[in-house]
Amino acid sequence: MEVVITADAAIVDGARGPTSVLAEAGKILAVGDPKDVLADPRAAGAGRIEWPHRAMVPGTINTHNHSFQSLLRGIGDDLPFLEWRDKALYRYSPRLGPDDMATAALFAFGEMLLHGVTTVCDFYYLNNQGNEHASATIEAARRLGIRIVMARCFYDWNGAPAAYRETIPQAVANFESLAAKYQDKTRFLTTVQPAPHSQHGATPDMIEAGAGCARDAGVPWHIHLAEERYQVDQSLERFGKRPLHAVSELRVDMSTMIAVHGCWFDASERALLAERGGSLAYCPGSNMFLGDGVTDLVDLVARGVKVGLGTDGGCSNNRVSVFDEMRMAALLQKVHRTDGQAITAETCFQLGTRTAGEVLRLPIGRIAPGYRCDLVALDLDDPSLWPAQALEKNVVYALSPRAVTDVVVDGQEVVVARRLSHVLLDEVQGRVARLTAGWGR
Numbered sequence: 001m002e003v004v005i006t007a008d009a010a011i012v013d014g015a016r017g018p019t020s021v022l023a024e025a026g027k028i029l030a031v032g033d034p035k036d037v038l039a040d041p042r043a044a045g046a047g048r049i050e051w052p053h054r055a056m057v058p059g060t061i062n063t064h065n066h067s068f069q070s071l072l073r074g075i076g077d078d079l080p081f082l083e084w085r086d087k088a089l090y091r092y093s094p095r096l097g098p099d100d101m102a103t104a105a106l107f108a109f110g111e112m113l114l115h116g117v118t119t120v121c122d123f124y125y126l127n128n129q130g131n132e133h134a135s136a137t138i139e140a141a142r143r144l145g146i147r148i149v150m151a152r153c154f155y156d157w158n159g160a161p162a163a164y165r166e167t168i169p170q171a172v173a174n175f176e177s178l179a180a181k182y183q184d185k186t187r188f189l190t191t192v193q194p195a196p197h198s199q200h201g202a203t204p205d206m207i208e209a210g211a212g213c214a215r216d217a218g219v220p221w222h223i224h225l226a227e228e229r230y231q232v233d234q235s236l237e238r239f240g241k242r243p244l245h246a247v248s249e250l251r252v253d254m255s256t257m258i259a260v261h262g263c264w265f266d267a268s269e270r271a272l273l274a275e276r277g278g279s280l281a282y283c284p285g286s287n288m289f290l291g292d293g294v295t296d297l298v299d300l301v302a303r304g305v306k307v308g309l310g311t312d313g314g315c316s317n318n319r320v321s322v323f324d325e326m327r328m329a330a331l332l333q334k335v336h337r338t339d340g341q342a343i344t345a346e347t348c349f350q351l352g353t354r355t356a357g358e359v360l361r362l363p364i365g366r367i368a369p370g371y372r373c374d375l376v377a378l379d380l381d382d383p384s385l386w387p388a389q390a391l392e393k394n395v396v397y398a399l400s401p402r403a404v405t406d407v408v409v410d411g412q413e414v415v416v417a418r419r420l421s422h423v424l425l426d427e428v429q430g431r432v433a434r435l436t437a438g439w440g441r
C-alpha cells in the first residue's frame with residue numbers, strides 16, 4: 001500500500017534537490033530529503049520507485065477538454081467556425097456510439113498521460129439522452145489510470161444535433177444517476193460535475209438546473225462563456241446584458257462556477273467574477289487556434305480569480321499538453337500587453353497544477369501531505385531542461401514532451417519509460433484508424 005518515490009530534483013513550491021515522497025493508498029504522507037523520508041517509520045516495507053536523473057513535478061491538470069474531438073484532429077482545420085462546426089463536428093459526432101467514445105477517450109487521455117497530464121476534466125456533451133457514452137469514457141479513463149472529472153453537459157439548444165440535446169428532467173436524472181454510480185469521494189479518481197453548455201447551448205432554465213445539481217451534489221459547475229465576440233452581442237440582444245451579468249441574474253451560485261474561456265469578459269465582468277468567487281478554465285492554445293480573442297488573464301489573476309489551464313478539444317488546439325498551455329499562456333499574455341514581464345513562468349506553472357486543483361475542488365496539484373500522489377518525472381538528461389539550475393523556468397518555456405518519462409496517478413505507475421502501463425498504444429492506434437477511415441473526404 002505504501003510507496004516511496006525518489007528523484008534527483010523536484011518542484012515542490014519551488015525547485016529543490018533530491019526529494020522523496022511517501023504515499024499510502026494514493027495519498028501523500030510526507031515529502032522531503034530522501035534520508036528523512038526513508039527514516040519515517042511509515043516508510044518501512046514501502047514499495048520503491050526510483051527516478052534517477054529525473055525531476056519530480058506535480059502531475060498537470062487539464063481543466064477543459066472534449067475527448068471525442070481528438071478524433072476530428074486535422075479534419076476541418078483553418079475553416080470559418082460555422083463551416084468547421086457543420087462539416088466536421090456536426091457531421092461526424094452524431095454517428096459515434098459508446099465503443100467509439102471509448103476509442104476517443106483512450107486516444108485523448110492516453111496521449112495526455114504521455115504529456116504529463118494526470119487529471120483531465122472532460123466537458124461532455126455527446127450524451128444521446130443517456131449515460132452510456134459518459135460511462136464508456138469514464139471506463140476508458142479507469143483503464144488507463146488517469147484521474148477524470150466528468151463534466152456532464154446540460155444542453156437544450158434546438159439547432160444542435162439531437163445527440164447533444166436533452167430535456168431538463170432528462171439532464172437532471174441522468175446527471176444524478178451518473179454521479180450516484182461513479183462519484184468517488186475517497187480517492188477522487190472519478191468525479192462527476194454538471195456542465196450547462198453555454199448561453200447559446202442551454203436555456204436559462206437549463207443553466208439553473210445544472211447549477212442546482214451542483215449545489216445538491218456539493219461540486220462546482222462548468223459553463224462556456226464569452227469565448228467569441230459574437231457571443232457577447234448575442235447575450236446583449238437576448239438578455240440585454242453581457243454574458244457574466246446575464247448569468248449572475250439567474251438562480252445560480254457563482255462561487256462554485258467555473259467559467260470556460262472568458263475571452264471577451266470586460267472589466268465589469270472580471271470584477272464581478274472576482275467579487276463572487278467564481279473561477280476560470282483558461283485555454284490559450286485553443287483561443288489562438290480558433291482566433292477567439294485574448295482573455296485578460298493578468299487582470300483576473302491580479303484580482304484573485306482562481307484560474308486553471310485547459311487544452312480544449314483535440315481539433316481546436318491541436319495539442320493535449322498542459323505544459324504547452326503554460327508556455328502558451330505566458331507568451332500570449334506577454335505579446336498582448338507588449339510586456340515581457342506581464343506574467344512569470346512560476347505563475348503559469350501554478351495555473352497548470354496547484355490552482356487548477358483548487359478550481360476543480362480536488363486535493364490535487366501539489367506535492368504536499370494530504371494531496372493525492374499524482375507525479376510526473378522529467379528527464380534531466382534531456383537538453384530542453386538545461387541548464388539544470390533554471391528548472392522551473394525551463395519546464396514552462398523550454399520543455400520538450402520527449403522529456404516526460406514516467407507518470408504516477410494516485411500512487412500507481414501509469415506511464416513507465418515513456419510507455420502507457422495498462423493499454424497498448426498499438427490497440428489505440430488501430431481503433432482510431434478503423435473508426436476514422438474515410439473521414440474528412
Ligand SMILES: [Zn+2]
Binds near residue numbers: 224312313
Ligand atoms: Zn469547450
